[in-house]
Amino acid sequence: MIRLKISEETEKFRQEFQSWLKDHRPPEIDSDCSLETFEKAGRQWQRELASGRWVAVHWPEEYGGRSLSLVEEAIVQEELVRVNSPQLLGLFGLTMVGPVLIEHGTAEQKKKYLPSILNADEIWCQGFSEPGAGSDLAAIKTRARVEKDGFYITGQKVWTSFAHIADWCFLLVRTSDHEKKHKGLTYLLVDMHQDGITTRPLKQITGDQEFNEVFFDNAFAPAENVVGEVGEGWKIAISTLMYERVVLTFARQLQSEVALSQLLERTAGDTDSAQQLMLSGEVAKACAVRALAYKHLLDYAAGKKPGPEGSLDKLFWTESFQSISRLAMEFDGFDVLEGADSASAGSDVQRYLYSRGRTIAAGTSEIQKNIIAERLLGMPRLKYSE
């Protein structure tokens, strides 16, 4: 794995974490284990990491982090991958709603929610997409009626990862009609354990059931659970997506490095020149993806706020992950795909199937390209029908 080495200090930080990891081993979770086992092991592992103060090290110290930069956060992610740690159960809290609350939340919200995000006492899910609103997120129709005591929510979300185990949801709802559809949206923190919320798991191409449909039938969120202002939810939603494309993307892009290392190991000394050419192409791309991700991390460490450049990281790692996974299947032969799902078919098939969704989740490749064209390259904005 290409490793980030910035200074003696960051290297010392890495060594400290490596030595902690020698005494604290991550759980070995089978891909076909029950949801209960997955959840229990995931909570315990995150708690253990939190007790050593190894989660969200880039959060300010007053909220349970170490006030370090995203470079140290990236080092933690790299070392977790090195020891085969499963993805942290509370990743959406740690990488999305946590940073958003630190930036936009009230003092009470920070006090109430941040500690239990760190130690996985409470798991969060992201309630943005709807059957008619994915790429065009501002088209959401889930409504909240605003009353004196709070918000009464009715509508449907879809593709909500981890909703079936989540305690809380950061939810984008429409609170008023406006001629501009991104106006009149509000960002709410919603308790998932209440009457009026029904969660139905959806089976994925991998055979897993990571995401869900979520139905709201007059579900309630008290007035103090708004983040930002009523009607100003679009701003907070965009801020969430920026964080998603930085921290979460970095954590996830390490998956493609693992896939590539394993493929190189497995095929070493057993490839013809055409295959060697394809493999070296993937290595070159992986180095470029990594260099770009590091460049952005260093910019953030120097004080820059996450912006549209996160779309470059998101686009390139997901496309590279797909092509590495596809190449592995070319070596194996695609006939192993027949009738396969993740539980039965082994890691190459699982990874190949799983990689398909990565260019869709957190904004499709086409949407990332639009953002790059319009917001980074300054090309003319496409006019969509409102």
Ligand SMILES: Cc1cc2nc3c(=O)[nH]c(=O)nc-3n(C[C@H](O)[C@H](O)[C@H](O)COP(=O)(O)OP(=O)(O)OC[C@H]3O[C@@H](n4cnc5c(N)ncnc54)[C@H](O)[C@@H]3O)c2cc1C
């Ligand atoms: C594994 C996975 C996990 C997910 N988890 C969550 C979650 O936890 N919470 C959540 O809220 N959502 C989640 N999503 C949903 C995800 O954000 C949406 O699927 C995504 O934004 C795309 O929206 P859509 O599915 O409605 O597709 P659509 O927006 O209908 O897009 C269909 C196709 O049209 C293309 N397209 C659309 N508009 C344009 C345009 N303007 N220019 C060019 N091409 C365009 C798209 O690129 C795509 O190819 C998840 C999705 C996946 C796959």
